[in-house]
Every structure is written in C-alpha cells, then in structure tokens.
Amino acid sequence: MLRILPLFVLLFLLSFCSMKKQSAEAVSSADVPADYTKYCASCHGASAEVFVKRDWKYGTSRLDFIRGIKEGYPLAGMQGYAGLLSDEQILDLAKYLVTTRERLRNQQAVVEDPKPQTFVSEGVTYRLDTVARDLESPWGMAFLPDGDLIFTEKAGTIWRQKPDGTRSQVTGAPAVMSQGQGGLLDVELHPKFAENKLIYFTYSKPQPGGDSKMSATTVMRARLEGNQLTDIRDIFTALPFVATQYHFGSRMEFGRDGYLYVTVGERGKQDEFPQVLDKAHGKVHRITDNGDIPSDNPFFNQPGAVQSIWSYGHRNPQGLAFSPATGDLWEHEHGPRGGDELNVVQPGKNYGWPVVSYGTHYDGRSFTDKTAVEGIESPVTYWVPSIAPCGMAFVTGDRYPAWKGNLLVGSLSFRFVNRCVLDGRKVVKQENLFNDVGRVRAIAMGSDGYIYFSVENPGYIFRVVPVK
Ligand code: HEC
Structure with missing residues (x-):
C-alpha cells in the first residue's frame, strides 16, 4: 500500500495539472466571442453565424483563417491584425470560425426561406x-x-x-x-x-x-x-x-x-x-x-x-x-x-x-x-x-x-x-x-x-x- 501511494500522488498531481491546462484553455476560448464582437462584428455581422454564411474566397482551413486575420485583405478593406492581437488570440479566432462554420454547415440542409414576418x-x-x-x-x-x-x-x-x-x-x-x-x-x-x-x-x-x-x-x-x-x-x-x-x-x-x-x-x-x-x-x-x-x-x-x-x-x-x-x-x-x-x-x-x-x-x-x-x-x-x-x-x-x-x-x-x-x-x-x-x-x-x-x-x- 505504502509503495503505491506515491503513484497515487503522482496521478493526482498529473490530473490536476491537466485540469489546470484545460481550464486555462477554456478561459481563453471564452473570450473569443468577445474578441469577435470587438474586432470583427462591425464588418462581418453581429454574430459569427452570419459571417460564416458566405461564398468563401480565400479558403476555409484554420491556416487560411490565421493567415487572413494576420495579414488582412487590404485591397478589399480588411486590415491585418498581426500587430494588434496576440498569436494566441488569432489562433482562437481561427478555431472559432472553423467550428462555427462546421456547426452551421451541418444545419444548413434545414435552413429555408426566412419565415413570413x-x-x-x-x-x-x-x-x-x-x-x-x-x-x-x-x-x-x-x-x-x-x-x-x-x-x-x-x-x-x-x-x-x-x-x-x-x-x-x-x-x-x-x-x-x-x-x-x-x-x-x-x-x-x-x-x-x-x-x-x-x-x-x-x-x-x-x-x-x-x-x-x-x-x-x-x-x-x-x-x-x-x-x-x-x-x-x-x-x-x-x-x-x-x-x-x-x-x-x-x-x-x-x-x-x-x-x-x-x-x-x-x-x-x-x-x-x-x-x-x-x-x-x-x-x-x-x-x-x-x-x-x-x-x-x-x-x-x-x-x-x-x-x-x-x-x-x-x-x-x-x-x-x-x-x-x-x-x-x-x-x-x-x-x-x-x-x-x-x-x-x-x-x-x-x-x-x-x-x-x-x-x-x-x-x-x-x-x-x-x-x-x-x-x-x-x-x-x-x-x-x-x-x-x-x-x-x-x-x-x-x-x-x-x-x-x-x-x-x-x-x-x-x-x-x-x-x-x-x-x-x-x-x-x-x-x-x-x-x-x-x-x-x-x-x-x-x-x-x-x-x-x-x-x-x-x-x-x-x-x-x-x-x-
Ligand atoms: C473593416 C471591415 C472588416 C473587419 C473589421 C474585419 N474584416 Fe474580415 N474581411 C473584410 C473584407 C472586406 C473581406 C474580404 C471580402 C472579399 O474579398 O470579398 C474580409 C475577409 C475575411 C475573411 C476571408 C473570407 C473569405 O471569403 O474567404 C476572413 C476569414 C475574415 N475576414 C475574418 C475576419 C476576422 C476574424 C476579423 C476580426 C479579427 C475580421 N475579419 C475583421 C472586412 C473586415
């Protein structure tokens, strides 16, 4: 029993660390919608769902998004965010766009005409x-x-x-x-x-x-x-x-x-x-x-x-x-x-x-x-x-x-x-x-x-x- 105790302690510590890591990630991704609202919504629409319903021009992979957000599309009217947002923020935004797009694509089959309002x-x-x-x-x-x-x-x-x-x-x-x-x-x-x-x-x-x-x-x-x-x-x-x-x-x-x-x-x-x-x-x-x-x-x-x-x-x-x-x-x-x-x-x-x-x-x-x-x-x-x-x-x-x-x-x-x-x-x-x-x-x-x-x-x- 005494011999396996340190193993328990080690396991406990390990799981604690990974919990910490997870929660740290959770905190930063919880800020992503806020970053989106602050930096992107004025052009792309109040909710990322709206932004995502588009004919994509520059690719839809995480890498495409990272590059796009970093460098922008200056001729089209979007500046790059490399100097302003950290690499982590940009990565989080890119992930956010990828997941929102996936979610929406799965729903799209059932989207119909806007209801008569x-x-x-x-x-x-x-x-x-x-x-x-x-x-x-x-x-x-x-x-x-x-x-x-x-x-x-x-x-x-x-x-x-x-x-x-x-x-x-x-x-x-x-x-x-x-x-x-x-x-x-x-x-x-x-x-x-x-x-x-x-x-x-x-x-x-x-x-x-x-x-x-x-x-x-x-x-x-x-x-x-x-x-x-x-x-x-x-x-x-x-x-x-x-x-x-x-x-x-x-x-x-x-x-x-x-x-x-x-x-x-x-x-x-x-x-x-x-x-x-x-x-x-x-x-x-x-x-x-x-x-x-x-x-x-x-x-x-x-x-x-x-x-x-x-x-x-x-x-x-x-x-x-x-x-x-x-x-x-x-x-x-x-x-x-x-x-x-x-x-x-x-x-x-x-x-x-x-x-x-x-x-x-x-x-x-x-x-x-x-x-x-x-x-x-x-x-x-x-x-x-x-x-x-x-x-x-x-x-x-x-x-x-x-x-x-x-x-x-x-x-x-x-x-x-x-x-x-x-x-x-x-x-x-x-x-x-x-x-x-x-x-x-x-x-x-x-x-x-x-x-x-x-x-x-x-x-x-x-x-x-x-x-x-
Ligand atoms: C000043 C307005 C403006 C802001 C603010 C803005 N964008 Fe853009 N964005 C554009 C324009 C304009 C385009 C290019 C559209 C085109 O060429 O048809 C674009 C294109 C994109 C594309 C490529 C879309 C495609 O069709 O492939 C991505 C991804 C993107 N923006 C993400 C973001 C994110 C994330 C933010 C916030 C960090 C942001 N944008 C902020 C105006 C803006």
Whole structure:
C-alpha cells in the first residue's frame, strides 16, 4: 500500500495539472466571442453565424483563417491584425470560425426561406411579402410609372420585374469591376422618365485599357426601351481610378432642382481624399441630367477644385434621400467602428471625415478624439455601435399613416430596418423593424405606394404590407 501511494500522488498531481491546462484553455476560448464582437462584428455581422454564411474566397482551413486575420485583405478593406492581437488570440479566432462554420454547415440542409414576418409598430401590424428570392446582392431599386421594378444585382445584372413576379434581364449593363464592394450599384429614374425613358446606373468602372484592378465610381445614363438599354453613355466618373475595392459610396437622387446628386466614398484613402477638393472621392456631387456641371455649384469657380463637388469630408455614403416635406438632402454614411452618421447635406459644407468622428479604427485605436470642430458640420445623429447603414427612403403616400414622413434606414450588420421619426432636422425617436431579416441593402417606395426593401446573401426583395 505504502509503495503505491506515491503513484497515487503522482496521478493526482498529473490530473490536476491537466485540469489546470484545460481550464486555462477554456478561459481563453471564452473570450473569443468577445474578441469577435470587438474586432470583427462591425464588418462581418453581429454574430459569427452570419459571417460564416458566405461564398468563401480565400479558403476555409484554420491556416487560411490565421493567415487572413494576420495579414488582412487590404485591397478589399480588411486590415491585418498581426500587430494588434496576440498569436494566441488569432489562433482562437481561427478555431472559432472553423467550428462555427462546421456547426452551421451541418444545419444548413434545414435552413429555408426566412419565415413570413409580422411586426407591430405604433399599433399597426405589418407583414412582409416576398417579392423576389434567389438573388445575390440586389443593390439598387427603382419603380417605373407602369409599376414594373428595375433592380440591379451587384455582380452586374439588371432585372425588370412585373407586378405579377415575372422577371427578365435588361441588356446593356456596363462591364463592372466586381470585387469587394465594387460592382453594379444604384439605379435612378429621370424625373421625366415617362417622357424621355432616361435611366441612370452607378457602378465601379474598370480603368479603360489600364490595370484591371483600378476602378472608379461612375454614373452611366441610358434609355430604357422594353428590356433594352440604348443610347448608353457614362456621364460622370469620380477620378482618379483607385486600386482599393471598397468605399464606392454610390447612391443617386434627383433633386427638386432637376439636378442629379451622387455620393462617392473615399475608397479607403482617408488621409488623401475626403478633405481635399481636387479629388472626387469622399464627396457628394451635383451634376445636370446629362453630366454637365451647374455653374452655381459651391466650388465651381475655385481653381483646381472638382467642380461637381457639392459637399465634402464624407467616408462611405450609401444612403441619400430628399425630404418630401422640406426638400432637405439627407445622407447617411458608414463610420469606422462606431460613428455611422446621419447628415443633412448643405452646399460647400465639410462633414468632417477623418478630422472629426464618433467612431474608432476597426482595431479599436482612436484616430481622433474630436467630435466637434469649428467649420465642420455635426451629424444629425450617429450610431455607436455601427449599424452599417445602407439604403434610405422617406415614407410617403397614404398606406402608412403611422409612419408618414419617417425616414427608413437599412442596416447591413444588424439586419433590420431602422425607422427614424423626425422633427425638422432632429431625430426624436428610433425603432428597429423586422429584426434579423437580412443585410438590408436598398429601400424604396414603390409606384403602388408600398415600401420595398432588399436584403443580400441570400438576396430577397420584400414588400411591407400593413394588415388590419
Ligand atoms: C473593416 C471591415 C472588416 C473587419 C473589421 C474585419 N474584416 Fe474580415 N474581411 C473584410 C473584407 C472586406 C473581406 C474580404 C471580402 C472579399 O474579398 O470579398 C474580409 C475577409 C475575411 C475573411 C476571408 C473570407 C473569405 O471569403 O474567404 C476572413 C476569414 C475574415 N475576414 C475574418 C475576419 C476576422 C476574424 C476579423 C476580426 C479579427 C475580421 N475579419 C475583421 C472586412 C473586415
């Protein structure tokens, strides 16, 4: 007995050590979801499950993930985390992605269409009808006077869908640089479309004859005859061409003045573009319906300035809408981590990026502690954490009396439609509608008076119907 006692002690000690080791591992992996939330969620979505449902481009092994997290994908818009996270944190994140992906893949067989959702707001019940499914990323929508819906898919396709749901492809789409956030983006009708059939598209145009990686946010104008685009012409290109594949901005709206307003993101060149007037990036532009420049633009007479600039200091504006009540131009833009902004855009004004922001770098470092500076416009409101806003529309018409005049803002990362109740230029109340419906890309009022919005990956278009 005495002789085997030391063996027991040894075994006991050994098992104790291995327990310690296990619990140490357990502690560090318990931090992984927190690391994910802190460093990754702002771009990839609030839960790792969302991130994992994607068409993988760079491989799905643990090694692929480790390399990706360390080095990032700078052209696509993800920086590397090598300096910021320890090797152990990176390994844990990679393992976390591998296991989450495995788990989800096993479930995927039973994942079906999103359930028809209902939502009660201001005492009214709303239902979502599915208008289109099996899409990739439906980026822009416009309703023709006859009720047909024109929508773009980011990879480069234009569709015309009738109210009965039948859909045909529109020919004449531009060749796009379809990488990262680039592709075929917004669509807008001329205010006199019924007479002149003019339609406008924004897209990331590859540099002609140049390096295929270089691209620029561009507005193409055409005539829509049935399912055909004719008379095709690019009327605006945000120069210079740039190699990064993100922050194209790219929303368009016609104003009451008959001019076309176009947003352009800063293409990830925050220190070079948004604060200077001789580059077109990080700006809202104002042009005529054929691409000329109105002579009352704020920098029209300033030597060296890009004459189409209407406002500057923007980051990545993907929401634009004129208030039907006041005529104000509302714009929203993605902030860095936190600090997404809702602005009322005025001519010649500076909206501050990157001098002023409520957000931080994606890695958590702050790049400015300034939130207000003389000569820089403050946002109407801002979102921390980021909702990743995309798409925006005012609720008009008579179908939604409880929401009339409200501003609807899509959220990519939180997967809802945000409803802002406005009083003049103030947001007095916010509500999140249709939680977890998908990454919301575009919102538009239909010619039938219903609200439509699209979500991506997987892509759907929904109609919001009030039910008695
Ligand atoms: C600033 C936004 C941003 C942040 C923050 C971010 N990523 Fe990314 N990530 C991207 C972009 C953009 C891509 C490239 C997508 C593409 O090329 O289609 C990407 C790609 C990836 C890929 C490769 C996906 C594929 O398709 O193969 C992995 C893995 C990944 N990220 C993991 C992470 C992890 C883990 C974190 C947190 C440590 C993180 N990312 C933080 C923007 C971000």
